[in-house]
Amino acid sequence: MMKKEWWHGKTAYQIYPKSFYDSNHDGIGDIRGIVEKLDYLKELGIDLIWISPVYLSPCADQGYDISDYYQIDPVFGTMEDMDQLLEEAKKRGIGVVMDLVVNHCSDEHEWFKKACEDPEGEYGKYFYLEKKRDGKLPCNWRSYFGGPVWEPMPNSDWYYLHVFHKKQPDLNWENPVVRERIYEMINFWLDKGLAGFRIDAIINIKKPQMFRDYPADREDQLCDMGTVLADTTGIGDFLREMRDRTFRPHGAFSVGEVFNAKDGELADFAGEDGYFSSIFDFRQTVEGKSVDGWYRARIPSPDDYKRCCFESQREMEGVGFYSNIIENHDEPRGVSHYLPEEARNEKGKKLLAALYFMLKGLPFIYQGQELGMENKIYTAIDQVDDISSRDEYQVCLNAGLSPKEAMEVVSRYSRDNARTPFQWSDQRHAGFTKGEPWLKVNENYKEINLEKQLGDPDSVFSFYQQLIRLRKDPKYQDTIIYGKTVPILEEELGIMAYFRQGEGQKLLVAGNFGSERRRLPINGINGKKCKVLLSNDKNAEAEEGVLILEGLQVVVAEM
Ligand code: NOJ
DSSP: OOOOOTTTTOOEEEEOGGGTOOSSOSSSOOHHHHHHTHHHHHHHTOOEEEEOOOEEOOOTTTTSSOSEEEEEOTTTOOHHHHHHHHHHHHHTTOEEEEEEOOSBOOTTSHHHHHHHHOTTSGGGGGBOEEEOBTTBOSOOBBOTTSSBSEEEOTTSSEEEEOSSOTTSOBBOTTSHHHHHHHHHHHHHHHHTTOOEEEETTGGGGSOOSSOOOOOOOSTTSOBOHHHHHHTOOOHHHHHHHHIIIIIHHHTOEEEEOOOSOOTTOHHHHHBTTSSSSEEEOOHHHHTTOOTTOGGGOOOOOHHHHHHHHHHHHHHHTTTBEEEEOSOOTTSOOHHHHHSOGGGOSHHHHHHHHHHHHTSSSEEEEETTGGGTOOOOOOOSGGGOOOHHHHHHHHHHHHTTOOHHHHHHHHHHHOTHHHHSOOOOOSSGGGGSOSSOOSSOOOGGGGTSOHHHHHTOTTSHHHHHHHHHHHHHOTTTHHHHHHOEEEEEOTTSTTEEEEEEEETTEEEEEEEEOSSSOEEEEOTTOOTTTOEEEEESSSOOEEETTEEEEOTTOEEEEEO
16 A cells, blocks of 8 residues: 555646746746736645746746756746745645756856866866867767757866756766755755755766767767666666755655656656655657657657556556646647647547546646647747757758748747747737737637636636546545556547546546547446546436447546
């Protein structure tokens, strides 16, 4: 029997502060904007919020490049605002989870500035500094945002390593002083009363023993960081130490952004005694991606989606809890990515919502997902802010795509799809700001906005509200949190169905991605005995041993 933890039954919500709500109308969302909307989140049913970084940052990568971990960036507000957010959230029973970005800092962080002044001094050891060997860079790794991971330090023959943007120098975790300073900082925030942290890019903190070349996988003669990480061992020592020095003594929740965990390591990362409380399930987000770049990616079909979810559920069973998502600030909008075109309507959005939300694990809702917000259409690269999209655009052009074709690719995968302002109403700029928003609002805000959905019992918003209520219903809570996921009808194309098997209780979750009515043989089902708890269709029919699903229908039922 799994040890129960305070966070197991929560429903989490990710806020991208820059695009959530702009309280001072300078075009950029802020912490006070979050405070103003706490009642809204409460109404939705949220009890944990993860806020993307609000620390001092030159914003080369939207705050994931931190120049002072102890300060709030003035564009987002002040430390007093942050304290107020913690206080107001607490009053409403909402825990605040901050983003922990410690694989790298900003090249404008004091540590890096000091390292540049004296690469061979104390602060030089805070980073990975190397010199060219025989005129060649130390190794051929490609940074996630393109180009080599090595960048020269100003006025010096030293090079520093950055696996992300060149304005994000990697911190040297091998240096115990660096680790101490990181733990000190984490504890500073936890002492303020944070519920925990989402831990950014953490799998990158351990580098292989040697900076050596790996086989090149593109014409740039560089190799993907995935290859490098696959060849790296020993990250556990750092992660265990961090947990024991910070999260564990505070009883804090931690969720790791863990890509590329190795087979057999799941329990180390997310088991009862794991480094983190939970890790995100990214299996479906990486499905179809290619090391060649976005232009070679394949969009997952509903059956791919189902397979990914079930693989993850099976591997995590008895181990711990995944944090489940359909989107975040780095991914396209889930409804635009996983739903076939003809299913991108309110009914289809509810279908996807129920299928992922009822899986075992901690559901995370990304801001706007609860309204069914969609990808934006980008037609020219200057409409896009995201650095990763700009790199991928270039990769497309280098591969011979026309600018128009390149934009089609970028538009599909751009991180800016999820970063457009939250659509509060049909007012100018969707009610997000009275100023000029830093990133343009999606043109569809007149149709898709909160105001329109709030009082409507059939809206996507209301459906999410019902899902959350169901998760909290004392009658079903235990099964929804702890019940085993038992996939059924796996071979049925376009159908995703599973049981959640609790103690003396069994829930059925079944959805039809197609537009045709389907008759599904399900053992033990019977029109009279089965109690529909939730559906996106007025009628939910069953006969002896058969469940009938209309096109795009989803049903959650008690067997
Ligand atoms: C993952 C974050 O989610 C992403 O937005 C960021 O660019 C990288 N890590 C680097 O911090």
